[in-house]
Amino acid sequence: MTTYKIPVIPGDGIGPDIVTEGMKVIDSAGEKFGFDVEWIEYPHGADHFLETGELISEDTLKELSQYSAIYLGSIGDPRIEPGVLEKGILLAARFYFDQYINLRPIKLLNGVWSPIKDKTPDDIDFVVVRENTEDMYIGIGGRSTKGASSKILEVNRNLYSAKFNLDIETDSEEIAYQIGMISKEGTRRVMEYAFELAQNRSKNLASVDKANVLSDIYGFWREEFESMSSKYPEVKTDFNYVDAITMWFVKNPEWFDVVVTPNMFGDIITDLGAMIQGGLGLAPGGNINPEGTSMFEPIHGSAPKYKGQNKVNPIATIWAGAMMIEQLGEQEASDNIVKAIERNISEGKVRTYDMGGTAGTSDVGDEIAKLVKE
Structure with a gap:
């Protein structure tokens, strides 16, 4: 039996509650699909910082670099000045591990209400590939x-x-x-990842920029996209200004399959994507280095007012866990977890308050773990 060693950073607020349910579901998938996970917990977050003054040390980052994936709950606490934890832990990890891809599936599941009238799961099913280390960040x-x-x-x-x-x-x-800056090296590697992903999906890749106004930085992005597209003649490509793509995401989400975007615009449009797929409680994300250490998390915040209340929706974190084990090579188990999430939502028996139910965080985790085994 394969054993994966996976570091866990539960983090702040609701982080420990939701990541516990993600671990539970992955363990259930491991029982069914023949792999085991050894979870290694790290304390980094608000409490650790207040007790020790440490955000995350280079020694810890070096230790974490021996693993292929990290599972993250959430970071952020009102006791600490905004940005301190986020920059000192999240961004420190992203840059140290060179997690140059932020991967965001925008997928409407059966049983989920979308604010876009008359759109179905067949219409909203695409992936945003966001450059994760450059631009204005x-x-x-x-x-x-x-x-x-x-x-x-x-x-x-x-x-x-x-x-x-x-x-x-x-x-x-x-x-x-x-100062915002993009490099040829950084731009081409994220575009190569996006082209390869598009080639394995529906061979349709859309690029995002603002080359009509910010012509130096995003004109360069567009030039590199055009240059790389010649290496993938079977992939259909198109250009979208960032302001226009926010409109098309709402009006015609079915047009998109894979979207590649610079860092800042990706930050904006993926939040819009989260809402058209049903809300932040259903939105997972991955910070990926294909050749190194990746980190998977829900895209929502730490919601400290709900800390320890067993109330919030764990689905985004469970889905992020599915992305993580897919990255580790457990494709069948990953697909099974997403199907179990969808079945849980469709059946509507065990839902948290944000989805019209009365179940607790652990109830949803228990239910999805059970459905994974069936």
Whole structure:
């Protein structure tokens, strides 16, 4: 029997509640499909930070790098200034492990109400491939007050390094600036992943940019997409401005199969995708390095007001677990978990409050685990 060692970071708020149910369902799938999971829990989150002052150390990241996948509950706590945990744990992990792909299935399951009138599961079933390490999220910028100033900003990645020497002169009382950057290396690798994914699905790939206004950075993105498309002549491609694609997601979601997008636009459109598939409680995500350590999580937050109440919907986390074991090679077990989720929703017997039911978090986990075995 294959045994997978998987680190778990339950995190904050509802994180421990929901990740427990995801682990339960994966263990159930393992019993049915002949694999075992050894869960290795890590304490990193708000409580750990308040007790020790540590977010996540390089030693811990190095230790985690020996594993193929990490299972994450949620990060965020009102006792700590917004952004501290997110940058110090989530973004630190993404950059350390070079998780350059954020993968988001936008799939309407049977039994789920979509706010888009008359659209069915046949109409809403696509995947967004978001570049996950560049763009406006490289984390460099600053502020300057009236007069002259200078600043050196650096980006260091496994693929490359870049340095910006800025001489700033302004007669404004104060200015703020943020530098966005994409590289040929970073752009081409995420596009290659998207083309390969499209080739294995319906051979339809849509690209997102804003090349008509932000022509330098997103014009470069478009050029690279056009160049790479010549290597995949069987994949049908099209371009979409980010403002337009938000409209098409709502009006004609059936047009899309695989979507590839720069980091910032992907952050925006995947939240819209979550709503058209039924809400944040049904939206999983993966931060993926195909050759290294990936991390899987629900895309919703930590909802600290519901901490320990056994109330919230665990389906996004359970679905993220299905994505995780698919990444590990357990395709049949992953498909079975998604089918069990869909059956749970369709039958409507065990649902949390957000889906019109009265069941608790653990009740839904128990039910899906049971359906996995049937």
